[in-house]
Amino acid sequence: MSYTAENVVQSSTWSATTLFYALLLPAMILWYTYWRMSRRRFYELAAKLDGPPGLPLLGNALEFTGGSADIFRNLVTKSYNFDDSGIVKIWIGPRLIIFIYDPRDVEVILSSHVHIDKADDYKFFKPWLGNGLLISTGQKWRSHRKLIAPTFHLNVLKSFIDLFNANSKAVVEKLKKETSNFDCHDYMSECTVEILLETAMGVSKNTQGESGFEYAMAVMKMCDILHLRHTKIWLRPEFLFNFTQYAKNQEKLLGVIHGLTKKVIKKRKEEYKSGKKSSLMNEINATTNGADDTLPMKTTSVDGLSFGQSSGLKDDLDVDDNDVGQKKRLAFLDLLLESSQNGVVLSDEEIKEQVDTIMFEGHDTTAAGSSFFLSMMGIHQDIQDKVIEELDQIFGDSDRPVTFQDTLEMKYLERCLMETLRLYPPVPVIGRNLKQDITLASCNKKIPAGATVVVATYKLHRRPDIYPNPNKFNPDNFLPERSADRHYYAFVPFSAGPRSCVGRKYAMLKLKIILATILRNFRVYSDLKEEDFQLQADIILKRAEGFKIKLAPRKRAAKAF
Numbered sequence: 001m002s003y004t005a006e007n008v009v010q011s012s013t014w015s016a017t018t019l020f021y022a023l024l025l026p027a028m029i030l031w032y033t034y035w036r037m038s039r040r041r042f043y044e045l046a047a048k049l050d051g052p053p054g055l056p057l058l059g060n061a062l063e064f065t066g067g068s069a070d071i072f073r074n075l076v077t078k079s080y081n082f083d084d085s086g087i088v089k090i091w092i093g094p095r096l097i098i099f100i101y102d103p104r105d106v107e108v109i110l111s112s113h114v115h116i117d118k119a120d121d122y123k124f125f126k127p128w129l130g131n132g133l134l135i136s137t138g139q140k141w142r143s144h145r146k147l148i149a150p151t152f153h154l155n156v157l158k159s160f161i162d163l164f165n166a167n168s169k170a171v172v173e174k175l176k177k178e179t180s181n182f183d184c185h186d187y188m189s190e191c192t193v194e195i196l197l198e199t200a201m202g203v204s205k206n207t208q209g210e211s212g213f214e215y216a217m218a219v220m221k222m223c224d225i226l227h228l229r230h231t232k233i234w235l236r237p238e239f240l241f242n243f244t245q246y247a248k249n250q251e252k253l254l255g256v257i258h259g260l261t262k263k264v265i266k267k268r269k270e271e272y273k274s275g276k277k278s279s280l281m282n283e284i285n286a287t288t289n290g291a292d293d294t295l296p297m298k299t300t301s302v303d304g305l306s307f308g309q310s311s312g313l314k315d316d317l318d319v320d321d322n323d324v325g326q327k328k329r330l331a332f333l334d335l336l337l338e339s340s341q342n343g344v345v346l347s348d349e350e351i352k353e354q355v356d357t358i359m360f361e362g363h364d365t366t367a368a369g370s371s372f373f374l375s376m377m378g379i380h381q382d383i384q385d386k387v388i389e390e391l392d393q394i395f396g397d398s399d400r401p402v403t404f405q406d407t408l409e410m411k412y413l414e415r416c417l418m419e420t421l422r423l424y425p426p427v428p429v430i431g432r433n434l435k436q437d438i439t440l441a442s443c444n445k446k447i448p449a450g451a452t453v454v455v456a457t458y459k460l461h462r463r464p465d466i467y468p469n470p471n472k473f474n475p476d477n478f479l480p481e482r483s484a485d486r487h488y489y490a491f492v493p494f495s496a497g498p499r500s501c502v503g504r505k506y507a508m509l510k511l512k513i514i515l516a517t518i519l520r521n522f523r524v525y526s527d528l529k530e531e532d533f534q535l536q537a538d539i540i541l542k543r544a545e546g547f548k549i550k551l552a553p554r555k556r557a558a559k560a561f
């Protein structure tokens, strides 16, 4: 054998490689042992919590395979085994996730000013929403929330009523062409995006044109991509996602979405510089100066009306008007622009992030809520009769637009809406990352810092000990005397506490006007029953088969005004 220089190099490379692999395995075992030991307390506390058995290393990850509807059904069915304990622990690889659905435990999380960090799953929103209100945390979230919450004050919302009416009328006109079974979600989605464009961004219908429609479509398609990334495990890592066609589509869609947001902000900024007040600001000032006296100026809440949450709960949307000075009563984008002109509170980028966040949060949630409501009406004809009776009492044969006072009188419709949000909460889970241990109020057990806690709203809302016959659609669950007996945190479709939904009152008011307008014009039917629903919970709860209903013009109905 001849020892050429080439052979010597080859054999030393080989022995170095062998040595590397020979050391790799023990190094990995050592690292893993150290890692497990450093998390010993984490594992000890986790072991005390109930949950289904999992596989080594993978944990319960295999439960998340299959289609969205299969995953949802599987998780809900398996969770029944843990109904007595009120919590379910699962592992996805090294990640510990605890689902909670006892109102006492839900209160510990949602009422806290400490546990406000969103779960890692929200990171897919980053390219779209940046550090907007939904995702941000700490001081940034606190200061922006303080700034934004007053723009959802009831007196600001009242000034949107004409726009809500005009868009409701427009959707009724579009629905007239549907003569057989169809999916109402597309209509609800388009309508909510258009309303948001007008109310939050001040883009009027006349100027929306093609760009408004293109934007609405892009928002809807972006939601689809995000939904996919939440359910398809292989689409989660950035480096794999970036290889797919979805990543390319996402880039294009974000171009459209961010393009319009930037354009609108730029235009409004120029108007501000030239001293031109927006038409929305003028309307709000007219309204808050007493043009509409259905509600005293100071009022933020109305007796007997909870605007979507237990009436005993209060959040920063319920602050007294005295604390929300006249200047702060501006429409969303106007307020952000004014703040940025007057100081350093918000940069252009931050304004863009907040506008994008409102457009996302305000659209898909409301579209799902209204589509579930229409489905319920179609299935429960006797209940629809009562809603129609109430509307006929309020409006008679008149085809006049809905006023704020009318919405206060829609008590039965409101109960149906609340019952819809109970059975089909558009946001079926709320995830938080724990930075500190918490002790569960229901059982005194601890959840360790580092775990993800998921408030399982869907399950909480169907607890048999809180809602008798919990799977039955029964609007009487929201009769005042029944609600009064319940734990405040037993009904949280809009979350609750300091990180509650900032659009809660906006959503309830808008939904009442859209849904009342539809039911003044049509009777809803459904061929399917609730047992036929294939629910999927990606981010927003939906019917996988689509929200199929049928409409028939109402005989006595007022024409769309």
Ligand code: HEM
Binding pocket: 133, 134, 135, 145, 357, 358, 361, 362, 363, 365, 366, 369, 425, 426, 427, 429, 430, 431, 492, 493, 494, 495, 498, 499, 500, 501, 502, 503, 504, 506, 507
């Ligand atoms: C039926 C309709 C709606 C439902 C069920 C709903 C539900 C929720 C829920 C459960 C959260 C908490 C999410 C979490 O912590 O992970 C939330 C947050 C939020 N919602 Fe809504 N929402 C609705 C409509 C709206 C509307 C119309 C807007 C705006 C116009 C809006 C804006 C927001 C914002 C900005 C947040 C983040 C608040 C923060 O973290 O401080 N939502 N919503």
